Amino acid sequence: MKEIVIISGKGGTGKTSITASFAVLGGKNIVVADCDVDAADMHLLMQPDWEFSEDFYSGVAAEIDQNKCIKCGKCAEVCRFEAIPVIEKKYFVSNLNCEGCGYCSQVCPRDAISMVEQNVGKWFISNTKADNQMVHARLKIGADNSGKLVAKVKKEAKQIAEQNSKDFIIVDGSPGIGCPVVSSLSGTDFVVLVTESSVSGLHDLKRVYELVKKFKIPAGCIINKADINLQVSEEIKAFLKEENVTHLADIPYDETFTEAMTDGKTIVEFSESKLKQILEETWRKVKEISSPS
Amino acid sequence: MKIAFTTKGIQWDSIMDPRFGRTEFIVIYDEEKDELSNIDNRAVEGVAHGAGPETAQKFFDLNPDVLITGNGPGGNAGRVLEQANLKIFVGAGEMTVKEAYKAYQKGELREA
Numbered sequence: 536m537k538e539i540v541i542i543s544g545k546g547g548t549g550k551t552s553i554t555a556s557f558a559v560l561g562g563k564n565i566v567v568a569d570c571d572v573d574a575a576d577m578h579l580l581m582q583p584d585w586e587f588s589e590d591f592y593s594g595v596a597a598e599i600d601q602n603k604c605i606k607c608g609k610c611a612e613v614c615r616f617e618a619i620p621v622i623e624k625k626y627f628v629s630n631l632n633c634e635g636c637g638y639c640s641q642v643c644p645r646d647a648i649s650m651v652e653q654n655v656g657k658w659f660i661s662n663t664k665a666d667n668q669m670v671h672a673r674l675k676i677g678a679d680n681s682g683k684l685v686a687k688v689k690k691e692a693k694q695i696a697e698q699n700s701k702d703f704i705i706v707d708g709s710p711g712i713g714c715p716v717v718s719s720l721s722g723t724d725f726v727v728l729v730t731e732s733s734v735s736g737l738h739d740l741k742r743v744y745e746l747v748k749k750f751k752i753p754a755g756c757i758i759n760k761a762d763i764n765l766q767v768s769e770e771i772k773a774f775l776k777e778e779n780v781t782h783l784a785d786i787p788y789d790e791t792f793t794e795a796m797t798d799g800k801t802i803v804e805f806s807e808s809k810l811k812q813i814l815e816e817t818w819r820k821v822k823e824i825s826s827p828s
Numbered sequence: 829m830k831i832a833f834t835t836k837g838i839q840w841d842s843i844m845d846p847r848f849g850r851t852e853f854i855v856i857y858d859e860e861k862d863e864l865s866n867i868d869n870r871a872v873e874g875v876a877h878g879a880g881p882e883t884a885q886k887f888f889d890l891n892p893d894v895l896i897t898g899n900g901p902g903g904n905a906g907r908v909l910e911q912a913n914l915k916i917f918v919g920a921g922e923m924t925v926k927e928a929y930k931a932y933q934k935g936e937l938r939e940a
Contacts, residue, residue: 593876594876681876681877682849682850682875682876682877682878682879683873683874683875683876683877683879684876686850686873686879714876714877714878714879717849717880717902717903718849718850718879720899720902721846721847721848721849721850721899721902722845722846722847722898722899722921723846723899745903746902746903749900749901749902749903749906750899750900750902751899751900751918751919751938751940752899
């Protein structure tokens with residue numbers, strides 16, 4: 536069983552559209568893990584049935600016991616996040632602002648402040664329309680994704696894949712280069728980088744590739760909208776060559792991407808287009824490279 | 829020499845954990861004493877952020893000469909480990925501890 540993570544560094548490159556297409560092409564031989572939990576949207580394309588759900592706890596926030604509070608104001612004074620406003624002469628913790636550092640509970644002379652583990656959302660195991668299972672999560676408003684949540688989603692997906700002898704886990708990776716991305720990449724077998732031919736596309740590709748390189752994971756790259764800036768496209772290809780990253784595919788700019796999305800479908804289900812052919816061919820390549828026989 | 833492994837169990841035939849920060853266990857093999865010991869690292873799986881540096885700090889107490897793992901530590905953990913003065917070998921993510929040790933002895937693992 537091989538784990539393939541798809542990341543982009545930059546938003547709007549078509550990462551999730553491509554991941555969902557792979558998820559449909561992979562069908563019953565794969566398990567899908569959506570680790571792009573900050574703005575999870577793969578469920579829009581995969582139509583999961585939300586069969587199993589469980590609360591997810593992560594991080595802590597301060598809570599003030601009003602019976603013990605003597606209203607000295609020391610907590611509000613030391614808080615760097617302005618998370619302890621005074622409302623009608625009482626001190627409260629604003630959960631949206633609290634970063635859980637615990638400074639307030641350290642300085643409170645009456646031990647009135649405790650750090651409470653936060654229920655930040657739910658995680659799910661679903662059956663999808665593509666005849667496979669998907670592990671995903673939904674965060675509450677203001678809650679942020681974490682390495683912990685990504686590790687959890689991946690662990691569950693791995694368990695399902697192992698128990699049912701699936702060939703692949705396809706992971707929709709987190710954006711950026713922070714903790715959740717590190718957790719997305721950790722322990723994976725192959726990385727698919729999705730970029731676009733724009734200056735920021737190349738910049739963010741380089742940034743996220745730095746991470747992939749640290750982890751010594753083999754990688755391939757899809758250049759989406761490859762024809763919108765041919766010069767940058769060439770620069771991307773030169774970069775890939777230099778870094779020994781497999782150039783998996785060039786995808787031309789095509790409004791089928793958007794049309795399929797607004798129809799709630801993946802590109803490979805939407806129409807018999809050139810795009811479909813390219814994606815099928817790319818998925819075949821990814822399978823081949825990531826699990827050499 | 830003391831050799832550390834990131835693992836999912838505490839025996840020679842346990843499977844390696846390819847992850848560094850959120851590895852379930854760290855197994856230490858002391859070649860001179862021919863002794864296998866371990867520390868339980870599963871609490872780190874529960875930290876929201878900073879798993880890598882947290883695990884990396886443990887290496888200052890353990891003080892091994894070599895670390896054998898799967899992918900290799902990320903940037904933050906890597907910077908901590910640089911101070912710990914140990915050699916890191918990667919690519920053992922799918923082996924057992926024993927296989928990883930043999931592969932290391934034969935020079936089959938890549939140095940990070």
